[in-house]
Amino acid sequence: xxxxxxxxxxxxxxxxxxxxxxxxxxxxxxxxxxxxxxxxxxxxxxxxxxxxxxxxxxxxxxxxxxxxxxxxxxxxxxxxxxxxxxxxxxxxxxxxxxxxxxxxxxxxxxxxxxxxxxxxxxxxxxxxxxxxxxxxxxxxxxxxxxxxxxxxxxxxxxxxxxxxxxx
Amino acid sequence: xxxxxxxxxxxxxxxxxxxxxxxxxxxxxxxxxxxxxxxxxxxxxxxxxxxxxxxxxxxxxxxxxxxxxxxxxxxxxxxxxxxxxxxxxxxxxxxxxxxxxxxxxxxxxxxxxxxxxxxxxxxxxxxxxxxxxxxxxxxxxxxxxxxxxxxxxxxxxxxxxxxxxxxxxxxxxxxxxxxxxxxxxxxxxxxxxxxxxxxxxxxxxx
Numbered sequence: 001x002x003x004x005x006x007x008x009x010x011x012x013x014x015x016x017x018x019x020x021x022x023x024x025x026x027x028x029x030x031x032x033x034x035x036x037x038x039x040x041x042x043x044x045x046x047x048x049x050x051x052x053x054x055x056x057x058x059x060x061x062x063x064x065x066x067x068x069x070x071x072x073x074x075x076x077x078x079x080x081x082x083x084x085x086x087x088x089x090x091x092x093x094x095x096x097x098x099x100x101x102x103x104x105x106x107x108x109x110x111x112x113x114x115x116x117x118x119x120x121x122x123x124x125x126x127x128x129x130x131x132x133x134x135x136x137x138x139x140x141x142x143x144x145x146x147x148x149x150x151x152x153x154x155x156x157x158x159x160x161x162x163x164x165x166x167x
Numbered sequence: 168x169x170x171x172x173x174x175x176x177x178x179x180x181x182x183x184x185x186x187x188x189x190x191x192x193x194x195x196x197x198x199x200x201x202x203x204x205x206x207x208x209x210x211x212x213x214x215x216x217x218x219x220x221x222x223x224x225x226x227x228x229x230x231x232x233x234x235x236x237x238x239x240x241x242x243x244x245x246x247x248x249x250x251x252x253x254x255x256x257x258x259x260x261x262x263x264x265x266x267x268x269x270x271x272x273x274x275x276x277x278x279x280x281x282x283x284x285x286x287x288x289x290x291x292x293x294x295x296x297x298x299x300x301x302x303x304x305x306x307x308x309x310x311x312x313x314x315x316x317x318x319x320x321x322x323x324x325x326x327x328x329x330x331x332x333x334x335x336x337x338x339x340x341x342x343x344x345x346x347x348x349x350x351x352x353x354x355x356x357x358x359x360x361x362x363x364x365x366x367x368x369x370x371x372x373x
Contacts, residue, residue: 043295044295046294
């Protein structure tokens with residue numbers, strides 16, 4: 001009897017959990033909200049100015065281990081595909097701007113790193129867990145979104161990037 | 168008459184546009200009937216060759232209809248925009264702020280922060296393209312809002328790179344009287360050549 005009630009509770013919990021995951025809002029299929037942010041080199045970049053190109057936007061935080069692994073992988077993708085029309089933008093959502101800048105400088109990636117200290121972009125893009133990577137197509141629509149990073153994920157990114165570059 | 172009639176006319180327009188294809192086109196038959204004026208193929212002929220002239224004419228008509236619909240949508244969008252402006256920013260409370268830049272030898276614009284009555288209403292970061300557009304003579308509407316009739320204070324802070332590529336931050340203030348009509352103000356960045364310095368002004372367009 002006890003086992004049966006435990007199993008029932010577990011199933012109910014799983015169902016609730018699945019429902020909450022399913023209810024999480026997604027930005028895929030929607031127009032990418034525009035933003036303008038200051039970069040590590042002092043230049044300001046606006047997302048809408050890259051209309052016509054495929055844009056990979058990577059939100060990261062300094063404290064997140066996955067971001068440290070992901071950035072070199074994105075750097076390789078940027079070096080290979082920027083001539084084909086890919087733009088990679090890294091966006092730090094750290095609150096500590098000074099440390100975030102130091103970290104970005106130390107990573108020395110070839111793509112621009114921007115800094116967001118507000119909350120508007122996080123809300124617009126439904127940021128929940130870091131790192132978050134999205135792909136925006138040439139017409140400015142979000143076509144792919146991924147949370148977290150594991151080794152091998154870059155192959156998934158590349159499949160999507162190639163598909164979008166071909167369009 | 169204005170507002171009510173306008174809303175009604177725009178709603179009617181929207182209905183017409185959405186119903187346009189249905190009204191404009193006769194219902195398409197499930198299968199295209201054979202052309203009446205084409206001679207009947209001989210009985211021993213195999214599959215009839217496709218008529219080369221018919222599809223382009225149909226496509227042309229369809230294309231014209233699509234172009235007409237697009238124009239209607241653009242017109243409707245324009246009307247809605249004007250209506251939205253009138254509703255959200257009525258002329259008796261409207262305040263519009265513009266920014267322009269002349270020459271720019273001594274100043275490279277990076278950002279502008281605008282405060283009205285000590286409350287920040289706008290903070291705008293400029294990309295290189297936007298700053299270039301201003302230098303080429305562009306005028307940007309940086310803020311559109313509402314203010315009560317009476318005296319107000321506007322403060323604008325300009326951040327960028329000044330002479331010798333140094334960080335540069337300056338402010339400009341204007342006290343203005345908001346009357347019953349719309350108020351137009353312009354932030355002007357010019358070069359003061361004798362002093363080798365940029366100059367920041369706020370002009371009140373009466």
